[in-house]
Amino acid sequence: MKKSYQFKCIIVGLLVMHGYWLSQMAFSQSAKPHPVQPSNQDYSQTTILVRFSAKSRGLQRNRNEKSQFMHSVLGARVKKNYRRVPGLSLVELPKGLSVENSLKMLEKKAEILYAEPNYKIYPLSTVPDDPNFPDQWHLDNSNAYNADINAPEAWDIATNSNIIVAVLDSGIHYGHPDLNDSMWVNSSEQIGDGNSDGKPGIANVDDDGDGLVDEDSNDLEPGDPNYTNDLVNDDDENGYADDIRGWDFADQHDNVISDNYFYRSTTIRITG
DSSP states (O other): OOOTTOSSOOOOOOOEETTEEOTTTTSOTTOOOOOOOOOSSOEEEEEEEEEEOOOGGGOOOOHHHHHHHHHHHTSOEEEEEETTSTTEEEEEOOTTOOHHHHHHHHTTOTTEEEEEEEEOOOOOOOSOOOTTGGGOTTTOOOSTTOOSOOHHHHHHHOOOTTOOOOOOSSOOOTTSTTTTTTOOOOTTOOSSOTTOSSSSSSTTSOTTSSSOSSOOTTSOOTTSTTOOOTTTTOTTOSSOTTOSSOOBTTTTBSOOOOSSHHHHHHHHHHHO
16 A cells, blocks of 8 residues: 555554564574674664573573573673563673673573574654655655655654644545545534434534524524524534535535645645
8 A cells, every 4th residue: 555645654563672673582492593693783782682591390580590690601680571571681791791792602501592682773764665656756855956845854753643734725635545544534524414403513502602503604593584594514513514524615615625636635645
């Protein structure tokens, strides 16, 4: 699904522990994978992640046992235990001991299932996977003038789907696939007379608190001369009947579909 202009961000949940991708969770207690050899400096220089093997009968080592072992082998201390992964601990290294050397020292220890660098994590890329995104120069381009709105930079700061944005324009094609699931809907309004009582809002009630009851578009109430009841379909009694997705103020009706499919949809998609 294209997502260049979607209001809503699809959030991908990844299980991480202090920046470490727990790809080793599936290993059995008897397995002993080779330690990862760091290839860059994209990890903590003062901590590592260590998973201890279980004792007899599958019992896990307690914090004191882990701390004593780490102190005797590395002069290190256990800083934190992770309950979701049996045996996994965050270990703080002593000054002067590198991550590389600490991993080598733990490599052949029977008490250790594996030891890994404590990798840093970074936000997932917010650049859309829309194959047409590179053609949309107005959102992001690398020419000499940098004539774009820096959309990826803005998305790196926030992609909040709870923000409602009002757009003043000549219309919108709200059925567009990039907009259909993201459009604001006036939940207080229904097509036609929602409660079928023949009056705006709830009959004989000042719904909007303006001191008038069941008024029409000229603020005339039932019983007044020339009362038209032309707002009978105005369920929320805000003066705009059936304004479920907005209002066309130029022609005074509820049809907000644009007369220019491409341009108007583009305008609001960029806003989102």
